[in-house]
Every structure is written in C-alpha cells, then in structure tokens.
Amino acid sequence: MTTKIKKFVQSPGLSSFFASVASIGIGLIFGYILLAFINPSMSFYGLGKILFAGASSAEKISKVLYQAAPLMLTGLSVGFAFKTGLFNIGATGQYTVGAFFALYAGIVLKMPWWAALLAAMLGGMIWGAFPGVCKALFNVNEVITSIMFNWIGLFAVNLTLSNIPKILDKISANRTVNLAAANKSAIIPKWGLDKLFGSPYMNISILITAAVAIIIFIVLNKTTFGYELKACGYNRNASIYAGINAKRNIVLSMVISGGLAGIGGGIYYLSGTAQFLVIKSLLNMGFNGIPVALLATSNPVGIIFSSLFISYIQVGGEAMQPQFSPEIINIIISVIIYLSAFSMLLKGLINRILTRQNARKEKEKVLHSSAGNRGDGIVTDAAISNKSESEGVTK
C-alpha cells in the first residue's frame, strides 16, 4: 500500500501537475501586483473578476466553453508538434485556412456541418504540409517557415474571400455572411445545450474537441505510429538508425498538427455566432494555442484542462473592463509560461530529493543486510532523472 502511494507521489504526471499549479499561482500573484500598481483601490475588484467572473453565470460558463473549444484544438496542434520535436508556431495560419475551407464548404457548397469540419481539417492539413515538407526535404527551420506561411495564409484567404461575392455579407463586404441565413445545416448542432445554459454560444463543439483530444492521446501513447513520431522528436538520428522514415514522419506530424488547428478554425466559425472578418492582422487564437500546450506540457488530456483554464481567465479579463485593460491576462499567461520553462528544472529537483531519500533508505537496508552495493543508489537516481527528462516538452 505504502509503495503504491510512493509510486503515485513520484509519478512524473503528479510532479508536472504541481509544477503547473505553482506557476499558475505565481502568475496570478504577479497579475495582482500589476493591478495594485495601476489602480490600487480597484485591484481587489480586478482580481475578483479574473478569478470568479468566468463562473459567475451560466452565460459566462458557456462563453468559457465556447472559447475553450477552438483553443483546445490549437493547443493540441502545437502540443502534438512539440511531442514530435517540432515547434508549430504556424497554428494561426492553419486555423485561418481551416476557417476559410469550412466557410466555403458551408456557405458556397452548402455542405452539412460535419462535412464542413472535415473540409476545415483538410485546409489546415494542406497549410501544415508546407512547413513539414520544407523541413524534411530542404532542412529549413520550421519556425521561420510557419511564420511566413501564417502571413501568406492570411493574405491568401483575404484575397480569395474578397473575390467570392457569394460568401460575403451583402451589407458590409469585409465579413462573411451570417451562417444561419446562408445554410442552417452548416451550423454545429446544439442538442438543447443552448437552452440548458440559456446562451446562444453553447453547442456541442466542446464535446467534439474533448473527443479529439482523447483520440490524439491514444494515437500518441498507445500506437506504433505515435511511438515512431515521438521517437523522431527525441532523437532523429537514433530513429533513422532504428529504421524509422524520419522525413515521412516530420511531414506527417506537421500535417496532423495543421489539421488539428484547421478543425479549430472550422469549429469557431461554424458555431453560427461568429463571422470571419477580412483584416490585416493574424488571429490570436492560433498563438494562444502555444501557452495552452506549454501549460499542459503537451499532454493531450492536460490540454483539455489548460485550455479551459486559459479561456476562463480570458473571460475574466474581459469582465474587468473598463477599469483595467484585458491584456493583463496575456501578461499573467506569459509569466506562467516563463515559469513553466523552469518546471522541468523544478520537477527534476523534486525527483532528486525524493530519490535521494529513497537511495539513503535503500543504502541503510543494504547495510543492515550486510551485503553492501554502493552503485545501487546511483543507478536508480540516474534512471529516474532520465525518466523525468523524457517526460517534458522536447524542442
């Protein structure tokens, strides 16, 4: 029984959970200090809004869930790429292209919502394939490529949208037409959830995305394919030596990663409550996937919770207007990520302390049984610290 508890306490999942909670706590304290610095008399009001506004009413809760769904998918997109050793900073471009494909399928081709979502996935996959191919065949850094394709994607979508009059709103030509008027079947079904929560924002998208997260978890952790992808991330040369086609895997993981971000774009704009705007700046939803993934150390199940958390404090941030600017939330999130960069260090430290204690106990045991083997403690120490390292995010 005690060994079971000990195993649980030492499990890398638990220590990374504690490390994330600690970073969140410090991030919130930092946010509070900032609030007190800007406007001391209102600082408690602001903090209260950040912490509790997201749960203050059924409408706010449905807003949290509504925004968490696309965030979860862009987080999964970034996290999946992290797991396979790639940094997909291009989720926002793939998200934009996915949104365009979904709207084209829904409005112009009159497809039902699930087909439009598949179209969104296809769009994201195509946009993710470019950085993957550039990395695999030409060895161009995927960070630079995906940033370039973010902008190319945005401008290409804007250009195409401007030239399809059918898809644009009749009154203001810089946005897409209202989905309810164009094709009702393309709206993601609500299953009565909107009535239950009393908010038009509520639909089944959060259930779809959570299912996607679990599928990704199974693919990464329970299949040979997922093992190969992760192996390429940990050590490309070793996996080539083991007979894995690394080039194919790089392209595939970028394609899957892009597909996830693409569904994110589809799910947001097929809700029927958002219209795509033709603007010249990149959408933040894709970039916010990065903190979601980092906070969950790229674990797909963890991403379900981290996306809910980030969406929750973002709704809180919007509620503190006009006393405070909602960008304070971004500051808090960035502090949390900065600290989570050390979380591996913190985890290693926790593990080292635990294993040192164990090693000492073991040594005592060994001494008692008078068959001393000094190497024992060192071996377990090294084995466990290796384990904790391989659990973390790899670049």
Added chain:
Amino acid sequence: MIILADIMSATVIFAIPLLVVALGGMFSERSGTINIALEGIMIVGALFSCLYLVSADKSGFGAVHPILAMFIAILVAGLAGIIFSLFLALASVSLKADQTIGGTALNMFAPAFAIVLTWAIQGQGQTTIIIPTWVRITQSAFGLTPGKDPNFFETFIFKNFYLTTPVVLVLLAITVFVIYKTKFGLRLRACGEHPQAADSVGINVYALRYIGVAISGFLGGIGGLAFTIAAGSGFQSTVAGYGFFALAVMIFGNWKPMRIFGAALFFALFKVIGSYSASIPFLPSFSGIKNSDYIYTMLPYIVTMLVLVFTSKKSRAPKAEGIPYDKSTR
C-alpha cells in the same frame, strides 16, 4: 525618377530595423542561444524610447536639441532591450530551460505589457504613442535650404532621414570588426560552435552567452525604435512580425554580418514594392481582381520562403545553438 528615389529611400528606412535586429540575433546565436524573443525585445525597446521621446517633447528639450534627444532615445531603446533580454539569458543560460519556450513567453509579455502601460499612462483606449516630428533630420540641420522641387538626391537622402540610419550603419561596421577581428569575437563564435572546447581552454561559456544575448537585446531594442519610425504612424504596441522577419534575414544572411546587410536590403525592397505597388507604373495591376494589393503584400513572404528553400543546402547554423551548455558534459 522621383518615384525611384522614393522607393530607394523607403527601402533603406525599412532595411535598417531588419539589419540591426538580425545582427542582434546573430550575436545571440553565434554565442549558442536561439533568440526567438527578438520580437518582444523590439517592442520593449520601442516602448521606452517612444515614452522618452514624448517626455523630451513635452519638456521642450527635444525641439531645441533634436539630434541629442534622438541619440538618448536610441540609448534608452538599447538599454531597455538589454534589461528585457536578460530574462531570456536567465532562463536559457543559467537555468538551462528550453530556449524557444522562454522566448515565446517574452514575446507574449512584451505587447501586452506595452498596451497595459500605455493604457495606464495615456488613459483608456489611447494605446498609440505619437512620435514628435522633430526626430526627422531635415536639410536645415546641415545648413541647407530645402528646394521647392526636391531633386533625386534630395529625395533619396532627406525624405526619410533619421539618426537611426547612420547609427545602425556604424553599428554594422563595429559588428564586422568585433566578430572577426577581436579576441572577444573569436571566443563568442567558439561558444556557439563547440562550447566544451571553449571551456576547456578557460573561456567562461556562461558569461559569453550572457553577453551575446545582452548585445542582441541592445541591437533589438534599437531595431524596435527604428521600426516604429519607419512605420510612421506612431507606436502601437506591435512591430508587425519584424522580429521574426529579422530571424529569416539572419538565416538568409548565413549568420554573417555583411551578408545580413545584403539580405536586409533585399527583403526591404520587396516589402516596399508590396506597399508601393499602386504607385509603381510598370507593375501589372490585376484589374479584374478585387483587393489585388494583397498579391503584392504577400510577395515578400513568398520570396523569403523561396530564397530559404533554395539557399538551405548552403546554410550553416552555429553548431551548438539551442543547446543549453552544461559544464558536466565536458
């Protein structure tokens, strides 16, 4: 002809921030630290230097001594950049954290911090800091009187003449000298190629990496000010992806200062063609397509991609970049 001078002048003013930021990235990467936080560093540098310029304008000092005030603003930008970049150095050199994660956090922090601070200083919704007009150097500063119709030469030199341009060109010359002709430059490069070997001959790898990142902070901060001036509409808590663009310039420039200079001019030219497309007579106008200017706006990004794909075989990054140095692995 005047339009040609216009384009050349705009190319230079847009190339300057790319050049100085890419040089900053080069210092950091040559010492072995990937500096993905350049975007954030630029924003912080621009924020504090613009705040200084506004205060100099209010006190009247700026209007009397414009060049001196601008020089101080450049130093303020560099100093703010150094302080901000030390957070990256702390995470990625001392604490051996993942360099891209620390950089991403700083990139997210900077624009949010800039918006919150300008909101707090200037009042709600007032998030643009307007740069005073005296920062532009005019003919009268050299005792010349501007003519009625500026000729080719006058347009090229004085249309967009700011103190940042000569300062950055001097910094380029200093960079070439420091990297290739000094003991410090050799040691810095050694830390990025083979830190274990550098350490074995008594070089403090940690200290040199800190200095490398700090120099990139200094140059990145100045680049932020240079960008805000080039953009022309004041500071709006963004540098429009120029930090990442500068990283592409650095890679295209193969981590070598003079090539980076060429690459910066090349990219700036395409950027300017993108924004001047309507007024350049010989470009096709795509009259059948709505919002066809997006085609030209896309151009610099597509050209960047093509160039990177075709030059990637020859590109040679510092060997040890991105890997935190651990003394025990020597």
